Amino acid sequence: MSTLTPESMVAVIGTGYMGGGIAQTFALAGHPVAVADATLEQAERAVRRLVAEGEAHEGSGLFPEGAHEALRERLTPATVEDAASRAAYITEAVPEQVALKHDVLGAVSAAASPDAIIASNTSAIPIGELAATVTGPERFLGVHWMNPSYFVPSVEIIPTERTDPQVATGVVDLIRAIGKVPTIVSDSPGFVANRLQFALYKECTRMVEEGIATPDQIDEVVRNSFGFRLPFFGPFAISDIAGLDVYAGSMATMERAYGERLAVPAVLAEHVASGRLGMKSGQGFYRHGPEDAERVRDYRDTAYARLVQVRAELADREPPLHG
Numbered sequence: 001m002s003t004l005t006p007e008s009m010v011a012v013i014g015t016g017y018m019g020g021g022i023a024q025t026f027a028l029a030g031h032p033v034a035v036a037d038a039t040l041e042q043a044e045r046a047v048r049r050l051v052a053e054g055e056a057h058e059g060s061g062l063f064p065e066g067a068h069e070a071l072r073e074r075l076t077p078a079t080v081e082d083a084a085s086r087a088a089y090i091t092e093a094v095p096e097q098v099a100l101k102h103d104v105l106g107a108v109s110a111a112a113s114p115d116a117i118i119a120s121n122t123s124a125i126p127i128g129e130l131a132a133t134v135t136g137p138e139r140f141l142g143v144h145w146m147n148p149s150y151f152v153p154s155v156e157i158i159p160t161e162r163t164d165p166q167v168a169t170g171v172v173d174l175i176r177a178i179g180k181v182p183t184i185v186s187d188s189p190g191f192v193a194n195r196l197q198f199a200l201y202k203e204c205t206r207m208v209e210e211g212i213a214t215p216d217q218i219d220e221v222v223r224n225s226f227g228f229r230l231p232f233f234g235p236f237a238i239s240d241i242a243g244l245d246v247y248a249g250s251m252a253t254m255e256r257a258y259g260e261r262l263a264v265p266a267v268l269a270e271h272v273a274s275g276r277l278g279m280k281s282g283q284g285f286y287r288h289g290p291e292d293a294e295r296v297r298d299y300r301d302t303a304y305a306r307l308v309q310v311r312a313e314l315a316d317r318e319p320p321l322h323g
Protein backbone atom coordinates (compact mmCIF):
# COMPACT_ATOMS: atom_id res chain seq x y z
CA MET A 1 0.00 0.00 0.00
CA SER A 2 1.18 3.57 -0.68
CA THR A 3 3.17 5.20 2.09
CA LEU A 4 1.63 8.63 2.37
CA THR A 5 4.06 11.54 2.67
CA PRO A 6 3.58 15.35 2.78
CA GLU A 7 4.28 15.35 -0.99
CA SER A 8 1.85 12.56 -1.90
CA MET A 9 -0.53 13.33 -4.74
CA VAL A 10 -4.14 13.55 -3.54
CA ALA A 11 -7.28 13.27 -5.69
CA VAL A 12 -10.61 14.78 -4.66
CA ILE A 13 -13.62 13.52 -6.64
CA GLY A 14 -16.62 15.83 -6.33
CA THR A 15 -15.70 19.46 -5.72
CA GLY A 16 -18.82 20.90 -4.13
CA TYR A 17 -19.16 22.20 -0.64
CA MET A 18 -17.05 19.51 1.03
CA GLY A 19 -14.69 18.38 -1.71
CA GLY A 20 -13.69 21.99 -2.41
CA GLY A 21 -12.65 22.61 1.19
CA ILE A 22 -10.92 19.23 1.42
CA ALA A 23 -8.92 20.03 -1.74
CA GLN A 24 -7.95 23.46 -0.36
CA THR A 25 -6.86 21.97 2.96
CA PHE A 26 -4.58 19.37 1.33
CA ALA A 27 -3.16 21.93 -1.10
CA LEU A 28 -2.44 24.49 1.63
CA ALA A 29 -0.64 21.75 3.58
CA GLY A 30 1.65 21.24 0.57
CA HIS A 31 0.06 18.34 -1.34
CA PRO A 32 -0.48 18.46 -5.10
CA VAL A 33 -4.21 17.84 -5.60
CA ALA A 34 -6.00 16.56 -8.70
CA VAL A 35 -9.56 17.86 -8.62
CA ALA A 36 -12.32 16.04 -10.52
CA ASP A 37 -16.05 16.52 -10.89
CA ALA A 38 -18.79 15.09 -13.12
CA THR A 39 -17.10 16.73 -16.15
CA LEU A 40 -13.69 18.25 -16.79
CA GLU A 41 -15.35 21.65 -17.34
CA GLN A 42 -16.91 21.47 -13.86
CA ALA A 43 -13.51 20.57 -12.40
CA GLU A 44 -11.92 23.55 -14.18
CA ARG A 45 -14.63 25.86 -12.85
CA ALA A 46 -14.14 24.43 -9.36
CA VAL A 47 -10.41 25.13 -9.41
CA ARG A 48 -11.06 28.76 -10.49
CA ARG A 49 -13.61 29.13 -7.68
CA LEU A 50 -11.30 27.59 -5.04
CA VAL A 51 -8.39 29.85 -6.03
CA ALA A 52 -10.64 32.95 -6.02
CA GLU A 53 -12.07 31.99 -2.65
CA GLY A 54 -8.53 31.43 -1.39
CA GLU A 55 -7.60 34.93 -2.51
CA ALA A 56 -10.60 36.43 -0.70
CA HIS A 57 -9.86 34.43 2.46
CA GLU A 58 -6.20 35.41 2.30
CA GLY A 59 -7.26 39.06 2.02
CA SER A 60 -9.40 38.80 5.13
CA GLY A 61 -6.76 36.89 7.07
CA LEU A 62 -8.67 33.60 7.19
CA PHE A 63 -6.12 31.76 5.02
CA PRO A 64 -2.35 32.17 5.45
CA GLU A 65 -0.32 34.58 3.35
CA GLY A 66 0.51 33.10 -0.05
CA ALA A 67 -2.54 30.82 0.09
CA HIS A 68 -4.01 31.71 -3.29
CA GLU A 69 -0.65 31.30 -5.06
CA ALA A 70 -0.26 27.89 -3.39
CA LEU A 71 -3.79 26.92 -4.48
CA ARG A 72 -3.13 28.08 -8.05
CA GLU A 73 0.05 26.03 -8.15
CA ARG A 74 -1.17 22.84 -6.47
CA LEU A 75 -4.81 22.38 -7.58
CA THR A 76 -5.12 20.74 -11.00
CA PRO A 77 -8.42 19.99 -12.75
CA ALA A 78 -8.70 16.45 -14.14
CA THR A 79 -11.20 13.81 -15.21
CA VAL A 80 -12.21 11.26 -12.56
CA GLU A 81 -10.09 8.51 -14.15
CA ASP A 82 -7.06 10.74 -14.65
CA ALA A 83 -7.21 12.08 -11.07
CA ALA A 84 -7.62 8.59 -9.61
CA SER A 85 -4.83 7.07 -11.70
CA ARG A 86 -2.26 9.64 -10.53
CA ALA A 87 -2.99 9.81 -6.80
CA ALA A 88 -1.67 7.94 -3.76
CA TYR A 89 -4.73 8.98 -1.74
CA ILE A 90 -8.17 9.48 -3.31
CA THR A 91 -11.30 10.71 -1.59
CA GLU A 92 -14.77 10.94 -3.04
CA ALA A 93 -17.11 13.73 -1.96
CA VAL A 94 -20.00 13.27 -4.42
CA PRO A 95 -23.65 13.68 -3.31
CA GLU A 96 -25.01 11.41 -0.57
CA GLN A 97 -26.69 8.84 -2.86
CA VAL A 98 -25.74 5.19 -2.45
CA ALA A 99 -26.01 4.30 -6.17
CA LEU A 100 -23.94 7.32 -7.26
CA LYS A 101 -21.26 6.60 -4.66
CA HIS A 102 -21.11 2.97 -5.84
CA ASP A 103 -20.65 4.12 -9.46
CA VAL A 104 -17.95 6.62 -8.59
CA LEU A 105 -16.09 4.27 -6.23
CA GLY A 106 -16.21 1.54 -8.89
CA ALA A 107 -14.73 3.88 -11.52
CA VAL A 108 -12.15 5.28 -9.11
CA SER A 109 -10.90 1.91 -7.90
CA ALA A 110 -10.69 0.59 -11.48
CA ALA A 111 -8.54 3.56 -12.54
CA ALA A 112 -6.41 3.83 -9.38
CA SER A 113 -3.05 2.20 -8.86
CA PRO A 114 -3.44 -0.99 -6.78
CA ASP A 115 -1.37 0.75 -4.07
CA ALA A 116 -3.61 3.81 -3.83
CA ILE A 117 -5.76 4.37 -0.74
CA ILE A 118 -9.42 5.23 -1.36
CA ALA A 119 -11.70 7.12 1.04
CA SER A 120 -15.35 8.15 1.18
CA ASN A 121 -16.60 11.36 2.80
CA THR A 122 -20.12 9.96 3.29
CA SER A 123 -22.03 11.51 6.20
CA ALA A 124 -23.91 8.42 7.26
CA ILE A 125 -23.81 5.49 4.81
CA PRO A 126 -22.02 2.49 6.39
CA ILE A 127 -18.58 2.18 4.80
CA GLY A 128 -18.89 -1.61 4.64
CA GLU A 129 -21.90 -1.12 2.34
CA LEU A 130 -19.94 1.22 0.04
CA ALA A 131 -16.97 -1.21 -0.02
CA ALA A 132 -18.98 -3.59 -2.23
CA THR A 133 -17.95 -1.81 -5.46
CA VAL A 134 -14.36 -1.04 -4.49
CA THR A 135 -11.73 -3.23 -6.09
CA GLY A 136 -9.33 -4.00 -3.23
CA PRO A 137 -11.54 -3.21 -0.22
CA GLU A 138 -8.53 -3.55 2.12
CA ARG A 139 -7.42 -0.10 0.90
CA PHE A 140 -10.83 1.52 1.43
CA LEU A 141 -12.19 3.38 4.46
CA GLY A 142 -14.38 6.29 5.51
CA VAL A 143 -12.71 9.65 6.09
CA HIS A 144 -15.49 11.97 7.17
CA TRP A 145 -14.75 15.70 7.27
CA MET A 146 -16.93 18.35 8.87
CA ASN A 147 -18.23 21.48 7.23
CA PRO A 148 -16.53 23.90 6.53
CA SER A 149 -13.65 21.51 6.01
CA TYR A 150 -10.76 23.96 6.20
CA PHE A 151 -11.81 25.34 9.58
CA VAL A 152 -13.48 22.52 11.56
CA PRO A 153 -10.81 20.29 13.14
CA SER A 154 -12.47 16.86 13.38
CA VAL A 155 -12.13 14.12 10.74
CA GLU A 156 -13.70 10.74 11.57
CA ILE A 157 -11.65 7.79 10.28
CA ILE A 158 -13.84 4.73 9.68
CA PRO A 159 -12.11 1.46 8.78
CA THR A 160 -14.31 -1.51 7.86
CA GLU A 161 -13.67 -5.10 8.95
CA ARG A 162 -11.79 -5.52 5.68
CA THR A 163 -9.64 -2.39 5.82
CA ASP A 164 -5.92 -3.13 6.25
CA PRO A 165 -5.02 -1.70 9.71
CA GLN A 166 -1.90 -0.12 8.17
CA VAL A 167 -4.11 1.82 5.78
CA ALA A 168 -6.07 3.27 8.71
CA THR A 169 -2.86 4.15 10.55
CA GLY A 170 -1.39 5.79 7.43
CA VAL A 171 -4.52 7.88 6.91
CA VAL A 172 -4.61 8.94 10.58
CA ASP A 173 -1.00 10.18 10.18
CA LEU A 174 -1.83 11.92 6.89
CA ILE A 175 -4.85 13.73 8.36
CA ARG A 176 -2.94 14.74 11.48
CA ALA A 177 -0.03 16.01 9.36
CA ILE A 178 -2.35 18.46 7.54
CA GLY A 179 -3.47 19.92 10.88
CA LYS A 180 -6.73 18.07 11.52
CA VAL A 181 -7.85 15.95 14.48
CA PRO A 182 -8.41 12.37 13.23
CA THR A 183 -10.45 10.02 15.42
CA ILE A 184 -10.93 6.35 14.52
CA VAL A 185 -14.59 5.36 15.03
CA SER A 186 -16.64 2.23 14.30
CA ASP A 187 -18.47 1.68 11.04
CA SER A 188 -22.10 2.26 12.02
CA PRO A 189 -24.74 4.47 10.37
CA GLY A 190 -24.04 8.14 11.11
CA PHE A 191 -20.71 7.23 12.80
CA VAL A 192 -20.25 9.34 15.96
CA ALA A 193 -20.70 12.98 14.97
CA ASN A 194 -23.86 12.71 12.90
CA ARG A 195 -25.59 10.18 15.16
CA LEU A 196 -25.16 12.62 18.04
CA GLN A 197 -25.96 15.70 16.01
CA PHE A 198 -29.17 14.15 14.72
CA ALA A 199 -30.18 12.77 18.15
CA LEU A 200 -30.01 16.34 19.48
CA TYR A 201 -31.80 17.65 16.41
CA LYS A 202 -34.58 15.09 16.81
CA GLU A 203 -35.25 16.19 20.40
CA CYS A 204 -35.15 19.87 19.30
CA THR A 205 -37.76 19.31 16.59
CA ARG A 206 -39.86 17.27 19.02
CA MET A 207 -39.94 20.22 21.44
CA VAL A 208 -41.06 22.49 18.61
CA GLU A 209 -43.79 20.01 17.60
CA GLU A 210 -44.96 19.76 21.22
CA GLY A 211 -45.07 23.57 21.53
CA ILE A 212 -42.49 23.56 24.35
CA ALA A 213 -40.22 26.08 22.61
CA THR A 214 -39.74 27.83 19.28
CA PRO A 215 -36.68 27.21 17.07
CA ASP A 216 -35.15 30.56 18.05
CA GLN A 217 -35.68 29.93 21.76
CA ILE A 218 -33.99 26.53 21.44
CA ASP A 219 -31.09 27.91 19.42
CA GLU A 220 -30.59 30.69 21.97
CA VAL A 221 -30.57 28.29 24.91
CA VAL A 222 -28.29 25.73 23.25
CA ARG A 223 -25.72 28.31 22.12
CA ASN A 224 -25.58 29.91 25.54
CA SER A 225 -25.81 26.87 27.82
CA PHE A 226 -24.27 23.46 27.23
CA GLY A 227 -23.28 24.38 23.67
CA PHE A 228 -21.10 27.16 25.11
CA ARG A 229 -19.01 24.53 26.94
CA LEU A 230 -18.60 22.04 24.11
CA PRO A 231 -15.55 23.61 22.39
CA PHE A 232 -13.58 22.77 25.51
CA PHE A 233 -15.16 19.69 27.10
CA GLY A 234 -17.07 16.74 25.63
CA PRO A 235 -20.23 15.31 27.21
CA PHE A 236 -18.39 12.76 29.38
CA ALA A 237 -15.90 15.29 30.76
CA ILE A 238 -18.77 17.67 31.50
CA SER A 239 -20.71 14.97 33.35
CA ASP A 240 -17.62 14.11 35.44
CA ILE A 241 -17.21 17.79 36.32
CA ALA A 242 -20.89 18.25 37.17
CA GLY A 243 -21.11 15.00 39.20
CA LEU A 244 -22.52 11.71 37.95
CA ASP A 245 -24.98 11.59 40.89
CA VAL A 246 -26.32 14.96 39.76
CA TYR A 247 -26.71 13.61 36.23
CA ALA A 248 -28.43 10.42 37.43
CA GLY A 249 -30.83 12.46 39.57
CA SER A 250 -31.76 14.74 36.67
CA MET A 251 -32.19 11.83 34.31
CA ALA A 252 -34.46 10.02 36.79
CA THR A 253 -36.86 12.97 36.50
CA MET A 254 -36.66 12.82 32.69
CA GLU A 255 -37.26 9.07 32.78
CA ARG A 256 -40.47 9.56 34.77
CA ALA A 257 -41.63 12.14 32.25
CA TYR A 258 -40.38 10.75 28.94
CA GLY A 259 -39.84 7.05 29.58
CA GLU A 260 -37.20 4.84 27.97
CA ARG A 261 -36.05 7.53 25.55
CA LEU A 262 -34.41 9.53 28.35
CA ALA A 263 -34.02 6.77 30.95
CA VAL A 264 -31.01 6.77 33.30
CA PRO A 265 -28.34 4.85 31.32
CA ALA A 266 -27.16 1.60 32.94
CA VAL A 267 -23.52 2.68 32.84
CA LEU A 268 -24.37 5.91 34.70
CA ALA A 269 -26.38 4.06 37.36
CA GLU A 270 -23.49 1.60 37.86
CA HIS A 271 -20.94 4.37 38.35
CA VAL A 272 -23.14 6.10 40.91
CA ALA A 273 -23.96 2.86 42.78
CA SER A 274 -20.21 2.14 43.03
CA GLY A 275 -19.40 5.63 44.35
CA ARG A 276 -17.74 6.77 41.12
CA LEU A 277 -19.24 10.23 41.04
CA GLY A 278 -16.77 11.97 38.73
CA MET A 279 -14.22 14.60 39.66
CA LYS A 280 -15.38 14.92 43.27
CA SER A 281 -14.72 11.22 44.01
CA GLY A 282 -11.57 10.92 41.84
CA GLN A 283 -13.22 8.57 39.35
CA GLY A 284 -16.06 8.77 36.89
CA PHE A 285 -15.84 8.19 33.15
CA TYR A 286 -12.27 9.46 33.64
CA ARG A 287 -9.74 9.14 36.49
CA HIS A 288 -9.00 12.42 38.28
CA GLY A 289 -5.81 13.03 40.28
CA PRO A 290 -5.65 15.32 43.33
CA GLU A 291 -4.53 18.39 41.30
CA ASP A 292 -6.87 17.85 38.40
CA ALA A 293 -9.86 19.71 39.85
CA GLU A 294 -7.82 22.89 40.22
CA ARG A 295 -6.43 22.57 36.68
CA VAL A 296 -9.87 21.94 35.24
CA ARG A 297 -11.28 25.00 37.02
CA ASP A 298 -8.41 27.16 35.80
CA TYR A 299 -8.68 25.95 32.19
CA ARG A 300 -12.47 26.09 32.19
CA ASP A 301 -12.73 29.60 33.61
CA THR A 302 -10.00 30.96 31.32
CA ALA A 303 -11.50 29.28 28.27
CA TYR A 304 -15.02 30.49 29.00
CA ALA A 305 -13.86 34.06 29.69
CA ARG A 306 -11.96 34.10 26.36
CA LEU A 307 -14.97 32.70 24.53
CA VAL A 308 -17.11 35.50 25.97
CA GLN A 309 -14.55 37.96 24.54
CA VAL A 310 -14.49 36.32 21.09
CA ARG A 311 -18.27 36.41 20.93
CA ALA A 312 -18.35 40.06 21.96
CA GLU A 313 -15.76 40.92 19.26
CA LEU A 314 -17.91 39.21 16.63
CA ALA A 315 -21.29 40.43 17.90
CA ASP A 316 -21.82 43.10 15.23
CA ARG A 317 -21.08 40.57 12.47
CA GLU A 318 -23.66 38.08 13.69
CA PRO A 319 -26.14 37.43 10.86
CA PRO A 320 -29.81 38.03 11.66
CA LEU A 321 -32.06 34.95 11.64
CA HIS A 322 -35.63 35.77 10.68
CA GLY A 323 -38.36 33.69 12.32
Ligand SMILES: NC(=O)c1ccc[n+]([C@@H]2O[C@H](COP(=O)([O-])OP(=O)(O)OC[C@H]3O[C@@H](n4cnc5c(N)ncnc54)[C@H](O)[C@@H]3O)[C@@H](O)[C@H]2O)c1
Binds near residue numbers: 015096
Ligand atom coordinates in the same frame (compact mmCIF):
# COMPACT_ATOMS: atom_id res chain seq x y z
N1 LIG B 1 -22.48 19.45 3.29
C1 LIG B 1 -22.08 19.05 4.48
O1 LIG B 1 -22.26 19.74 5.49
C2 LIG B 1 -21.37 17.73 4.61
C3 LIG B 1 -20.59 17.48 5.76
C4 LIG B 1 -19.87 16.27 5.83
C5 LIG B 1 -19.98 15.33 4.82
N2 LIG B 1 -20.77 15.61 3.73
C6 LIG B 1 -20.85 14.57 2.69
O2 LIG B 1 -19.93 14.93 1.65
C7 LIG B 1 -20.44 14.48 0.39
C8 LIG B 1 -20.56 15.66 -0.56
O3 LIG B 1 -21.44 16.61 0.00
P1 LIG B 1 -21.44 18.14 -0.47
O4 LIG B 1 -22.29 18.87 0.51
O5 LIG B 1 -20.06 18.60 -0.75
O6 LIG B 1 -22.23 18.00 -1.87
P2 LIG B 1 -22.27 19.03 -3.10
O7 LIG B 1 -23.54 18.76 -3.80
O8 LIG B 1 -21.94 20.42 -2.66
O9 LIG B 1 -21.04 18.54 -4.02
C9 LIG B 1 -21.05 17.33 -4.71
C10 LIG B 1 -20.16 17.48 -5.93
O10 LIG B 1 -20.08 16.21 -6.58
C11 LIG B 1 -20.17 16.45 -7.97
N3 LIG B 1 -20.58 15.22 -8.65
C12 LIG B 1 -21.85 14.76 -8.89
N4 LIG B 1 -21.81 13.62 -9.58
C13 LIG B 1 -20.49 13.33 -9.81
C14 LIG B 1 -19.81 12.29 -10.48
N5 LIG B 1 -20.47 11.30 -11.08
N6 LIG B 1 -18.46 12.32 -10.51
C15 LIG B 1 -17.76 13.33 -9.93
N7 LIG B 1 -18.37 14.34 -9.27
C16 LIG B 1 -19.71 14.35 -9.21
C17 LIG B 1 -21.15 17.59 -8.11
O11 LIG B 1 -21.05 18.21 -9.37
C18 LIG B 1 -20.70 18.48 -6.97
O12 LIG B 1 -19.67 19.36 -7.36
C19 LIG B 1 -21.77 13.79 0.69
O13 LIG B 1 -21.56 12.42 0.87
C20 LIG B 1 -22.20 14.45 2.00
O14 LIG B 1 -23.08 13.66 2.76
C21 LIG B 1 -21.45 16.78 3.61
